[in-house]
Amino acid sequence: MSAEKIAILAGGKNLPYRLAKHCNPDLIIGFKGQAIPSLYEDYKYEEVSLGEVGKLLKLLEKNDIKKICMLGKLERPRFKDLALDMKAVTLAAKYRLDKVLQSEGDDGLLRLVKRILEDHGVAVVGAHKLCPALLLPVGSFTKVKPSKSDIQFIKRGFDVAHALGAVDVGQAVVIEEGVVLGVEAAEGTDELIKRCMTLSRGKGPILVKALKPEQDLDIDMPVFGLDTLRLMKEGGYKGFSGLAAKTLMADDQDEVLSYADQHKMFIHGS
Amino acid sequence: MSAEKIAILAGGKNLPYRLAKHCNPDLIIGFKGQAIPSLYEDYKYEEVSLGEVGKLLKLLEKNDIKKICMLGKLERPRFKDLALDMKAVTLAAKYRLDKVLQSEGDDGLLRLVKRILEDHGVAVVGAHKLCPALLLPVGSFTKVKPSKSDIQFIKRGFDVAHALGAVDVGQAVVIEEGVVLGVEAAEGTDELIKRCMTLSRGKGPILVKALKPEQDLDIDMPVFGLDTLRLMKEGGYKGFSGLAAKTLMADDQDEVLSYADQHKMFIHGS
Structure with a gap:
């Protein structure tokens, strides 16, 4: 099993690069305009646009990839940047992409990508x-x-x-001295953090980030790193708690630690 | 029982006045700077500041009031506007106001006021x-x-x-085509409505307002009216749904209806 070839399907920022350093993949496929190619000079590197599913599947087959890890920030693309190839259009029809997007949104899209890859023999x-x-x-x-x-x-x-997760809404909560200042839905964690700054009574809010019960860690993991920590510092946050072993550190742990220590914040794995 | 004398303890806006027109109270006590005295010229009217608990209790006793309804918007006062009288200070100590505020916040304050009034023979x-x-x-x-x-x-x-209510957070949710855009915590319904405007994909969000399971309707009812509706109109909202018979209409129903009809929004009692 360990001889199976591994690829990283890379979005933006440092996280895919950090994974590459640790797991030494056989191939890195970056999303055009999102992944940072200069990071991957020591690796076999290819690029696809978000809509080039045919090209992606061919690259995986040609390189005999049996395992893939999708990682890194993806900005929601404008339709004209998708550059759908013929295979993408065929698969979109076959897998009823329209219905998936209508009923499941972005989560459904990720689950669909996973299904398509697995149907093509890639875990x-x-x-x-x-x-x-x-x-x-x-x-x-x-x-x-x-x-x-x-x-x-x-x-x-x-x-x-967890109560929110049970009804499939958000993952993050800001709490200050027992008072729940804010709860995340569609606005995203950054907006939640900012909003709760103005609601804080100065006692030091805490950011808590959990999982939805049906969240598939293979395609979508909670991420915590310097960007979040900097925003928290601006708002006088006391600290962060995520689920240990189920939250990805987006940046080098030493850097994250030293920033948190410098600004007297805690980071806690629950 | 029906001969028992009734008072309205009035905060701001029109709601206490609308109640007065319907239930013909024996006394109206307005909160200074919040209630609108000119509305109550046809009634026996007295004023107290928020901290004049002694004066309030004396007024109730003198007028033989056995039943009181607290209604109308209250702005959170600055401490110097509280004007605590001696009785207020004594009761704050006796009922451990410090502990109530620490562990229960604003809800606890309202429950405490209810307890104090009931201990003085006023329902x-x-x-x-x-x-x-x-x-x-x-x-x-x-x-x-x-x-x-x-x-x-x-x-x-x-x-x-309801899931939020079960963990004692917020009452309001904004949903658009099955996607939960936002969930209310400490920011209040107005901020929730505004925030979700920018998250809307233009399909028409719906505002839903429920109850916390332990919410005491005698001291704290969900309110819906023209102010909310105007804000919803700005954001292209489709409509509102609240709990029938458990949501107060803040304004004249005909006015609310005609505004909603004019802007093609629905109001639905669930």
């Missing part, structure tokens, strides 16, 4: 399986630790997040 | 008991009715709201 695996070193560990590895009452607030935050 | 009753005419009726009374799929979206919105 889709999450970074958590390939490289546990990228994951948030258990407990606090920052100098500042959450206090006993912070741990209670975090627990309450997860209770709220 | 606190909600407007829904005194005046069902102010309540949202069952079904759609606007020209535009929610479609079959809208009814499904509304049902989903209530499911989400």
Whole structure:
């Protein structure tokens, strides 16, 4: 099994590069305009646009890839940038893309991509399986630790997040001294963090990020890193708690740690 | 029982006045700077500041009031506007106001006021008991009715709201074509409505407003009226659904109806 060839399907930012350094893939396929090609000079690198499904499948076949990991930020493309190839159009029809998008949205699109790859003999695996070193560990590895009452607030935050998850809404919650300041739905975590700055009474909000119960970690993992931490610092946040071993660290752990320590925030794996 | 004297403890806006017209109270006590005295010229009217608990209790005793309804918008006061009297300070200590505020926030304050009034022989009753005419009726009374799929979206919105309510967070949810755009926590319904405008894909969001399971309708009822409707119109909302007989109409129903009809929105009591 370990001889199976592995590819990374790379979106933007550093995360796919960090995974590559750890798992030494046989091929990296970057999404045009999103992946950063200069990062991958030491690897066999190819590019496809988001709509070139035929080209993607051919690249995988030609290189005998049996396992693929999709990782990195994807900006929602404008339709004209999709550059659908013939295979993409055929598959969109065959797999009823219209119905998937209508009823399941972006999540459904990712699940569909996974299904198509698997139907072509390529297993889709999450970074958590390939490289546990990228994951948030258990407990606090920052100098500042959450206090006993912070741990209670975090627990309450997860209770709220799980209740939301059970009805398939959002993953993130901001809590301050037991008061739930905000709950994430379609606006995304950044907007949630910013909004809760203005609602804070200055006691230090805590960001909690959980999972939806049916969230497939092979295609969609919670991510935490410097961008989020910088935003939290602006808002006087006390710290962050995510699910240990189920949250990807987007940036080098030492950098994340030193930034958190410098600004007296905690990072806690629950 | 029906001979018991009734008072309205009035906050801002029109709602206390609308209740007065329907239930003909023996006394109206307005909160200074919040209630609109000119509305109550035909009634016996007194004023107290938010902190004059002693004065309030004396007024109730002197007028032999046995039943009181608290109604109308209250702006959160600055401490210097509270004007605490001696009785207020004594009661704050006796009822451990500090602990209530710390653990229960604004909800706890309202429950405490209810307890204090009841301990002084005055029953606190909600407007829904005194005046069902102010309540949202069952079904759609606007020209535009929610479609079959809208009814499904509304049902989903209530499911989400109930899940949130079960963990004691928010009451309002905005949903568009099955996608939950936003969920209310500390930001309030107005901010939720505005935020979801920018998240809408132009299909027409629907505002759903439920109850927390432990919400005491005698002291805190969901309110819907022209202010909300105007904001919804700006954002291209399709309509509103609240719990029939458990949502107060803040404004004259004919005015609300004609505004909704003019802008092709529905109002639906679930």
